[in-house]
Amino acid sequence: MLTARTKTGKKLCLGLNYKKETLMSYRSKEEFVCPICGESVVLKLGDQRIFHFAHKRGSTCRDSFENESYEHLEGKRQLFQWLIRQGIPAEIEYYDSEIQQRPDIMFKHNGNKYALEYQCSTIPGMDFNKRTKTYLENGYTPLWIISSCHIHQKKKDIISLSTFQYLFLRSTSSGNLYIPAYCPEKHLFQLVESITSFSIKNAFAKYSFIPQHNIELDGLLEPYQKNQFNLSSWKAETEKFIFNWGLHPQPSQKVFLHEIYSRGLNLFLLPPEIGLPVAHALLLQTPPIIWQTYFYLDVLANKNPGDFITFQEVTIHFNKRKRKFEILIRTLPQLQQLNPILPLIEYVQTLEHLGILTRKKDSVYQLQRRIVIPRSNSESEEVKLRFYQKNSNILLKNN
Numbered sequence: 001m002l003t004a005r006t007k008t009g010k011k012l013c014l015g016l017n018y019k020k021e022t023l024m025s026y027r028s029k030e031e032f033v034c035p036i037c038g039e040s041v042v043l044k045l046g047d048q049r050i051f052h053f054a055h056k057r058g059s060t061c062r063d064s065f066e067n068e069s070y071e072h073l074e075g076k077r078q079l080f081q082w083l084i085r086q087g088i089p090a091e092i093e094y095y096d097s098e099i100q101q102r103p104d105i106m107f108k109h110n111g112n113k114y115a116l117e118y119q120c121s122t123i124p125g126m127d128f129n130k131r132t133k134t135y136l137e138n139g140y141t142p143l144w145i146i147s148s149c150h151i152h153q154k155k156k157d158i159i160s161l162s163t164f165q166y167l168f169l170r171s172t173s174s175g176n177l178y179i180p181a182y183c184p185e186k187h188l189f190q191l192v193e194s195i196t197s198f199s200i201k202n203a204f205a206k207y208s209f210i211p212q213h214n215i216e217l218d219g220l221l222e223p224y225q226k227n228q229f230n231l232s233s234w235k236a237e238t239e240k241f242i243f244n245w246g247l248h249p250q251p252s253q254k255v256f257l258h259e260i261y262s263r264g265l266n267l268f269l270l271p272p273e274i275g276l277p278v279a280h281a282l283l284l285q286t287p288p289i290i291w292q293t294y295f296y297l298d299v300l301a302n303k304n305p306g307d308f309i310t311f312q313e314v315t316i317h318f319n320k321r322k323r324k325f326e327i328l329i330r331t332l333p334q335l336q337q338l339n340p341i342l343p344l345i346e347y348v349q350t351l352e353h354l355g356i357l358t359r360k361k362d363s364v365y366q367l368q369r370r371i372v373i374p375r376s377n378s379e380s381e382e383v384k385l386r387f388y389q390k391n392s393n394i395l396l397k398n399n
Contacts, residue, residue, distance in 0.1 A: 001068070002077060003093045004032040004041050004053040011035070014051050014077070036095050036102070050074055071147060072120040075184040076104040078212065079118055079145070083107050086216055099138050101131060106140075109217060115140040118182065119168075120147040125331060128167050132333040142334060143221075144168045148183035148190045157230055158237065159192060159205040163331070169195070169282070170334045176225045177282070177335070187212040193225045196234070197282040198289075199241050204234060204277075229277065231392055235384070238275050242267060242289060255326070256290055263297055269374045272387040273356065276395060278346035283338060285328040292347060294321055296371065303367050311363040314344055353394045 002014040032041050032053060041053040050073050076092065083090040083105065094106035103115035115135045128144075135142040146168045152160050161179075168179045181190040189210045197203040208223065246267045249257055257267060274296055275289040284291055298317035299309055318341055321327040329340045348365065351357045357365040374380035388395075 006030045075118045116143045118145050129333045145180045148181040172222045199287045272384045273371050280342045283340045285330045307367050309365045
């Protein structure tokens with residue numbers, strides 16, 4: 001840890017740039033205690049790690065602190081100094097006794113109180129959710145920043161995100177979603193933006209790499225995002241996903257395959273209107289190709305042109321699938337305000353722009369034409385080619 005108190009109550013914060021000689025002088029004259037438990041701590045001034053305080057062997061307080069790595073200590077120290085240089089009131093390792101939590105940094109900005117957590121190690125999702133929930137319930141805005149070493153770019157515009165990494169997803173005031181990361185070795189922020197998932201782990205995304213000295217707090221809280229979605233890459237990756245999945249289905253996927261085959265559909269002959277990108281697809285862990293197929297089977301398949309579709313009907317079917325765990329909701333503790341049915345609403349709006357549905361009232365649509373199911377591979381390829389040539393601008397605008 002980077003903070004301690006002297007026996008006389010004076011606080012010493014190693015987040016500030018003390019010279020080693022100054023700290024050696026302090027150590028020779030003072031005894032230090034943990035600000036939380038009151039036990040004695042030792043000021044470590046070695047050459048291999050950054051200066052820090054450590055509990056003595058056998059301390060009963062040791063478990064309340066992470067076994068902090070160099071990366072974690074140095075990362076939160078740099079982030080603390082970054083805030084201080086901007087004139088933002090900040091306190092490193094602030095312990096809130098009322099909630100018994102200790103964010104890496106507590107700071108205040110524009111009338112809001114923030115709890116910044118710089119996370120280098122993987123922690124259980126239950127712990128992440130509990131800490132976030134406690135912050136939110138007690139007037140804090142949580143700002144979780146993940147270590148850049150956890151961000152794995154698969155291709156230029158594709159990223160692989162685990163359930164743990166998705167926990168860091170947060171929103172700007174305008175609704176743009178992103179994951180903030182930081183690398184203390186390079187003094188570099190990394191923002192993962194415009195995330196559009198197409199499988200449980202894989203998603204299209206854009207990356208911004210910003211040196212620490214080139215960005216201020218407002219730029220981190222409200223990053224500007226320019227959407228440059230690659231529709232041809234989406235089509236190619238979705239087709240690859242379907243091919244691999246169809247050849248090697250997991251046990252949990254066989255239920256879906258059994259249902260669509262029993263309903264007369266073929267995984268390899270799905271129409272291009274199924275499996276489309278929508279902005280908030282990441283709210284669902286279930287891939288778009290699956291939940292959009294369910295939408296077709298539950299809502300569209302048995303309707304004729306002129307029939308009506310209501311959001312109430314969509315919601316009923318969605319909840320049935322959710323209860324049977326056929327549609328899985330992604331756990332996103334910093335985005336509790338977003339309704340998980342939002343991707344379906346966006347999909348309905350996309351079908352409206354494609355001319356398949358017409359809006360009659362706020363929550364009522366009318367089917368204009370049925371979705372045609374291809375009967376052969378050659379027909380499927382021709383239909384997809386015409387579909388994307390005709391509708392690319394609509395799909396890019398809606399994503």
